[in-house]
Amino acid sequence: MYGTRIGAGRTAEIYEYGEQRVLKLYLPGMPEAQVEAEYRISQAACRAGVRTPMALARVRHDDRHGIVFEKIAGGTMLAALARRDGDVELESARMAQLHGEIHRIAVPGLPDQKSSLQDRIAHAPLLSDEVKKALGADAARSAR
Structure with missing residues (x-):
């Protein structure tokens, strides 16, 4: 257990x-x-x-x-911020750097993140067609 x-x-x-x-x-x-x-x-x-x-x-x-x-030893960035012993700008920059590293690694067999997000937006039941169109246009611009 x-x-x-x-x-x-x-x-x-x-x-x-x-x-x-x-x-x-x-x-x-x-x-x-x-x-x-x-x-x-x-x-x-x-x-x-x-x-x-x-x-x-x-x-x-x-x-x-x-x-x-x-199990990985250590605390999370979020926990450090919640205790107030983490600097918001520093932790935000670290998080952005880590996400950048992750997205630069090609992982064969995984779905394309942008395509997955566009599909989720297109099928989101709580978004209006107008919002879906605006978000789709934003995604298309950022893909260039």
Whole structure:
């Protein structure tokens, strides 16, 4: 079983899972296909050199899907900012640098991020056609 909860987000909770592992346990109702996609993407990104924890296994606890990741020591940027011992500008610059590094790494077999985002915008039920068109135009300009 899993141990103490050490984090939570919009779609999942993070638990200790043995000594060198954590469990990302998705909230009930999260589609299995979405969990499987994150598992595959996480493994591919790690193998391609992205500095990210390796996804080790998929698990199921009761009616919830989960992914076991290797545990990485240290705190998060968000936690540092919440404690007020992090500088917002410095942490923002670090986050931007890390995202830049990630997006420069080609990961074979993963969907194109811009195409995926455009598709999600096009099919977002809460956006008007006018907003979808404006966002699509913005995405097309940034792709150039």
